[in-house]
Amino acid sequence: MSNDEMQSIEGVVTRVFTAKLNDEGAWMPGKLVVLTDDGEVDFIAWPMKDFDTRVVFEPMRMPPWFAALDLETLEGASVKAIAVPKVSAYSGKREYTKVNSFKLVEPTQATPREETQGDTPPPSPTPTPTQSTLSLDERIAWNSSVNNAVQSHPFKGDPLDAEARSKWLGEIDVLALDIYHLIRRGPVEPAVELEDEFESLGSI
Numbered sequence: 001m002s003n004d005e006m007q008s009i010e011g012v013v014t015r016v017f018t019a020k021l022n023d024e025g026a027w028m029p030g031k032l033v034v035l036t037d038d039g040e041v042d043f044i045a046w047p048m049k050d051f052d053t054r055v056v057f058e059p060m061r062m063p064p065w066f067a068a069l070d071l072e073t074l075e076g077a078s079v080k081a082i083a084v085p086k087v088s089a090y091s092g093k094r095e096y097t098k099v100n101s102f103k104l105v106e107p108t109q110a111t112p113r114e115e116t117q118g119d120t121p122p123p124s125p126t127p128t129p130t131q132s133t134l135s136l137d138e139r140i141a142w143n144s145s146v147n148n149a150v151q152s153h154p155f156k157g158d159p160l161d162a163e164a165r166s167k168w169l170g171e172i173d174v175l176a177l178d179i180y181h182l183i184r185r186g187p188v189e190p191a192v193e194l195e196d197e198f199e200s201l202g203s204i
Contacts, residue, residue, distance in 0.1 A: 011036035
């Protein structure tokens with residue numbers, strides 16, 4: 001395997017290691033373990049050193065290709081790299097220390113296939129429910145209903161608690177709908193039950 005041979009590598013990042021000092025005070029490199037079709041390979045990134053003194057820069061600097069990566073979100077990502085391979089004398093694995101580029105691969109979307117005569121058309125997707133268009137009066141009535149519901153039933157939980165907010169909004173939705181129907185119905189004369197009054201008859 002030639003040390004000058006550039007290779008194109010594609011795979012998924014399975015593990016991420018940051019550069020750090022070990023117990024003896026020596027620098028350990030950053031490392032990305034990538035699973036390819038041919039097995040796992042390592043991408044090694046050593047902290048950069050001063051050319052004259054061969055001492056690691058303070059503060060520490062990493063090679064540009066490694067420094068540009070978001071290591072916290074890199075695990076599980078599909079990547080493509082161009083680098084020079086070699087076999088590690090320590091692990092016997094294929095590794096890359098001379099990296100020309102290392103990029104995330106965006107997932108590709110399948111191009112819709114044109115239907116030909118005789119093909120069975122795919123099932124139609126379930127339509128997403130859409131909100132009906134309300135008239136101006138209906139929108140005013142609904143906004144008034146929501147405001148009244150919120151005033152009568154204010155949210156008293158933790159605003160960062162998504163579950164509590166969702167439950168409260170569901171209660172507001174039910175209450176506002178009841179109020180909305182009352183507003184749209186308009187005033188109605190309440191039915192009053194009249195009690196029959198009986199005169200007390202004296203004994204004859």
